[in-house]
Amino acid sequence: MADVFDDLTAEYQQLDAMLTSLTPEQWAHPSGAEGWTVSDVVLHLAQTNEVISEPAAGEATPFLSSAGSSVDDVVDGMVAAERGSPPADLLARWRRSAFATADLLRAQPPGTRMPWVRTSLSPRTLATTRIAEHWAHAQDIAVPLGIAYPDTDRLRHIAWLAHRTLPYAFSVEGLPDAPVHCDLTAPGGARWTFGDPAAPSRITGPAAEFCRVGARRLTPAQTALTAEGPHAAEALRVLRNYAA
CATH class of the missing domain: 1.20.120.450 (dinb family like domain)
Structure with a gap:
């Protein structure tokens, strides 16, 4: 990065x-x-x-x-x-x-x-x-x-943080940790991946929406993100862009 x-x-x-x-x-x-x-x-x-x-x-x-x-x-x-x-x-x-x-x-x-x-x-x-x-x-x-605030590739840091803190986010909700792979599309069109590609759970879609879900500015249902596997939907529900 x-x-x-x-x-x-x-x-x-x-x-x-x-x-x-x-x-x-x-x-x-x-x-x-x-x-x-x-x-x-x-x-x-x-x-x-x-x-x-x-x-x-x-x-x-x-x-x-x-x-x-x-x-x-x-x-x-x-x-x-x-x-x-x-x-x-x-x-x-x-x-x-x-x-x-x-x-x-x-x-x-x-x-x-x-x-x-x-x-x-x-x-x-x-x-x-x-x-x-x-x-x-x-x-x-x-x-x-109603002011434009363009998304940039600095979102990669935020997406990394959201994925990195998933174990903590699961624990806050009383849930067991589970591996989740994220395959996200950057604002500029690049592909950003986080986690083990062999994980049984996968989140794909726009990185900007992934970051907004982690910031609690959008719900998963308001995005084009897809959640596949046993724990991906839970991961999106608990996602957070902060380490506390």
């Missing part, structure tokens, strides 16, 4: 171009994330970047320090505590945190593990999760506003 840190920066640049074009009314518009405006989405992205780029010395991440709450409740509380900033301030805050995060992750020595949500990840995997989250929330902004 292309360098994940370069692709993280490129994803930030694509989102930056869209955010720069927004009017004040669009910043206040409801987003695709239930209960959040576009401003709230950008605030959330800035806050979660800052967990990486500006960690409080000697303190656990907000996710670890709120171990009795769900991750969704934690991030909702973080946004509620700071919402209300003018769009220009929010954009500047997001830019500062985003590009600092990309630089910091790239600079980590081999073997580094970094705290994230309630686990730890390598810098490369953490960069992949940032691509996935920024891409998903870009959909939450672009789709309600």
